[in-house]
Amino acid sequence: MVANSKKFMNDPDAIVREMLEGFFGAHPDIVRPSSANPRAVYALDGPREGKVGLVIGGGSGHEPAFIGYVGKGLADAAVAGNVFASPAPEPILQAARDVHRGAGVLFMYGNYAGDVMNFDMAAEMAAMEDLTVRSVAVIDDVASAPRERRTERRGVAGDFFVFKAAGAASDKMLDLDGVVAAAEKANAATLTMGVAMSACTLPQSAAPNFHLGDGEMEIGMGVHGEPGISRGPVLPADKVADELVDRILAESGAGAGEQVSLLVNGLGSTTLMELYVLHRRVRQRLDDARISIHRSFVGEYVTSLEMAGASVSMIRLDDDLRRLLDHPCRTAALVVA
Amino acid sequence: MVANSKKFMNDPDAIVREMLEGFFGAHPDIVRPSSANPRAVYALDGPREGKVGLVIGGGSGHEPAFIGYVGKGLADAAVAGNVFASPAPEPILQAARDVHRGAGVLFMYGNYAGDVMNFDMAAEMAAMEDLTVRSVAVIDDVASAPRERRTERRGVAGDFFVFKAAGAASDKMLDLDGVVAAAEKANAATLTMGVAMSACTLPQSAAPNFHLGDGEMEIGMGVHGEPGISRGPVLPADKVADELVDRILAESGAGAGEQVSLLVNGLGSTTLMELYVLHRRVRQRLDDARISIHRSFVGEYVTSLEMAGASVSMIRLDDDLRRLLDHPCRTAALVVA
Amino acid sequence: MRTTLSAADFVAMFHLVADRIEEEKVRLSELDGVIGDGDHGITMAIGWNAVREILTPELEEKSITDVCNLVARTFLNAVGASSGPLYATALMRGGAALKGREGADGAALAGFLAAALQGLRDRGKAEPGDKTMIDAWTPAATAAAAAAEAGALPAEVLRAAAEAAGKGADATAAMLPKKGRSAKLGERALGHVDPGAASAAVILAAMADGAARP
Amino acid sequence: MRTTLSAADFVAMFHLVADRIEEEKVRLSELDGVIGDGDHGITMAIGWNAVREILTPELEEKSITDVCNLVARTFLNAVGASSGPLYATALMRGGAALKGREGADGAALAGFLAAALQGLRDRGKAEPGDKTMIDAWTPAATAAAAAAEAGALPAEVLRAAAEAAGKGADATAAMLPKKGRSAKLGERALGHVDPGAASAAVILAAMADGAARP
């Protein structure tokens, strides 16, 4: 396996800026740029008086996360870091200022040391300006730490469900406590496990960012190639799905008669055909467990450049969370009508 | 460049069936299966009395095309062939019967010898059953034949625009002539050119389906690896975009003050980041030509398994076509609200 | 050697075709990878494997025409693609040419092949020299007619057809493509054999071997 | 050799750091590729190249503290990631320790490094032995303090720190990771040097070389 090191790019050092320019040019009906904050994407008609401002963010290279989730009904702003690197505090703080409408701001991001440090520094700086800011770091990756240490877990594709719930809560004009509560509830209800088949190549380097042998896959690998639970020969799709589902079901506590929502997420170069083959087995397993699926999302929601691999995320729903997921939104990556 | 030959699959001979099962299990709110026609996907609430039935189809491996474009406001049915192989006449005919509501049926597919033969056979069989069927083969790929022989051109990502226009026309209850006219108008207004960076691997074979050298790209290559216009070293993104736009603009006749819609489409393993970098340049070029963009679509709309590459499609709009593109639809791959 | 071929012989021949196509699958896909989309071997194998499933002993009781029709429909539905309509039409036309016959002699076999070729041409609209399977089937039908004219037995007619098809397939390497996925390739296709022509030679050789079995 | 380092010397040292990081970029990313996400060299180079841009002659007129603060903020904003907050905090704390000084002697340099280390620890909450840059900076600060105690000149203090950092970085190969992206790696990280520790050694060596220039 050789990662694809051929890319459509000009200057690798300019790739994030050029991506953002391209994004604004493509979706002027959804987002707007700010010359004061070139690393942020603002919702055109998101922020409004009395609404909690939702700022999400993280490293670039995970598109459509995070910029694709900005828009009415979801995030008010996304701050983009360099590829696989948290954004710096300055643009995060600026975004907080810009989306603040008197009801406070919520920062949301995947739980990585870098993101935590940068968003925390921004929150400290915001506090000095008397902006009320709270933070929720998504911790859905079951493979990244045992249950007893779940606050150490990484945030991966489950970001999608947790952001969606918080965005809906904020769009419904819940107050900051209410939005934080919705985010935390979704965060606690969401579990993800992934599997990687190949590495990806960072735009600035010519080499794959990790190595997986021919015919090898790694179960539980993180979206940046962080090592997972086990590495071994490529298994049939149903076996892979079983490994992911077993682990998720064992932890979730979801039982017969309950309802969940599913995300079968592609990491970059895994085909939709394969994702549906995986979904087929995941659904069989949930049917067997008499857990019903309220809504499934299948496709690329949180990627790792052109890595080959997939993840399964499950959010255990109650009426509240279901309503939040079904709440309308209009973003570049997701339209719920 | 080595194509990714590791896939999430069980039995390669069962992959299309398993994909479809996964698709139905994921989107029961949008599509339904038919036990009488295991290779077809039916819209849950598409077909209705007096509405022209729209049946689209083609080889599998291009997901979300074609199954992802089935639903209210777009296609009433999609028929899936084997990977990169047209579906057979039997399931196409069955779909025609099943979506027929007294107003005739329109078949739409990309213009490939195999698809033409199979859909034509199905149309002949339908005629013997007194079903009125018309056909429109999409011919958007400017690289596949010179303008004088444009009816020989292949159908690639522009399928998306042409299907969308026809689906909207049928949802607006135009009669068969009207829907055909809308489809043909969109077909004439849509031009696409693509570029490939790597091959893909068919599920049933272990080898890439064609060869592109390290550091090479091919401009004008088709979605199955059909050779294009020129093969050479990988160019900067802006140069690639220029090559595609030059060719499209030269032919389209779109001039200052006009409006178009754009699709920057990924073929499989090209990242969204790169697609936005391409869109950036395409938009600069259209801005320079004072052509305005009504709506842009950026992402994977018509793929070639996990091929790396991209295409740019442009549809020249008038008021009619714009209204058809903006018409609401709800499918697995596209929600317009 | 048989003087006429029965429905059971056709069943046996088609069995052998299925086996040979499976054996040649990788080579045929590789040929298609060079000038097409890389699936021809896979497609043919899917089709002929589906045919194998319906080649039951009961089928031997049916007429040659019925056998050909059933094989045609089975192949078509399993395959689609370009090969599906082409071979389905060819087999139905070939089968129709043998309508009402208990057994097919050398001349009947030549008629079968001529009708099959006409089916391919009607369906695909390709001309000889377009670098398609037509360039294997055309010399095959011609050679079969000549052999039958000379009084050859069915297996000999098929052998002549198979040899001509092989030469015809080889000759496609020098042709510029005009039809099918490789049509856009132009000069770059020079030097490469057309996969559909190559598989035609495989099919006819299998039929000849099947007919020659004791 | 200088007995004290001025703001201009700090500017020169940071220049050299930027050069050395650029040279070591690929190696550092490769180290991160083994146990992290493969971007450490890229990240550090982005940051230090941004710093290079602001290292203008005018800056030499400012205080050491101001230079450090400006470098810290520039690095942070260019980088984000883990390294951004860590080094920004370290540099601000180091700069603060030199507040009001025209020039920094050996003892002041040791104080600078001790304050920087404390900044890294406050920001990242990593302990020695967690297999991070802390395992290079901790022995570096200790060695610097010992050298200063023994009356070493600034360049000698930095040299002692750099050598200890190099050894500290090498020693991370034997450690199990506890913080950062590689924390999930466990046993598999054994035998591999932590990229952040490796870059710490590069930075300190560059500073020592810069301080020793005539």
Ligand SMILES: Nc1ncnc2c1ncn2[C@@H]1O[C@H](COP(=O)(O)OP(=O)(O)O)[C@@H](O)[C@H]1O
């Ligand atoms: N119009 C046509 N007439 C005759 N043969 C054709 C025609 N188009 C294609 N072929 C044959 O079909 C072969 C390719 O078949 P296959 O790979 O199975 O289908 P597809 O082109 O759909 O991938 C070509 O090598 C050629 O011999």
Ligand SMILES: Nc1ncnc2c1ncn2[C@@H]1O[C@H](COP(=O)(O)OP(=O)(O)O)[C@@H](O)[C@H]1O
């Ligand atoms: N909490 C921490 N405290 C100190 N150093 C840390 C911490 N987390 C990570 N590091 C250091 O950061 C390095 C990785 O930096 P870098 O690759 O630039 O950032 P990222 O982890 O965001 O990709 C690690 O090798 C480690 O030395």
Ligand SMILES: [Mg+2]
């Ligand atoms: Mg990183």
Ligand SMILES: [Mg+2]
């Ligand atoms: Mg094909």
Ligand SMILES: [Mg+2]
């Ligand atoms: Mg083919």
Ligand SMILES: [Mg+2]
């Ligand atoms: Mg890193």
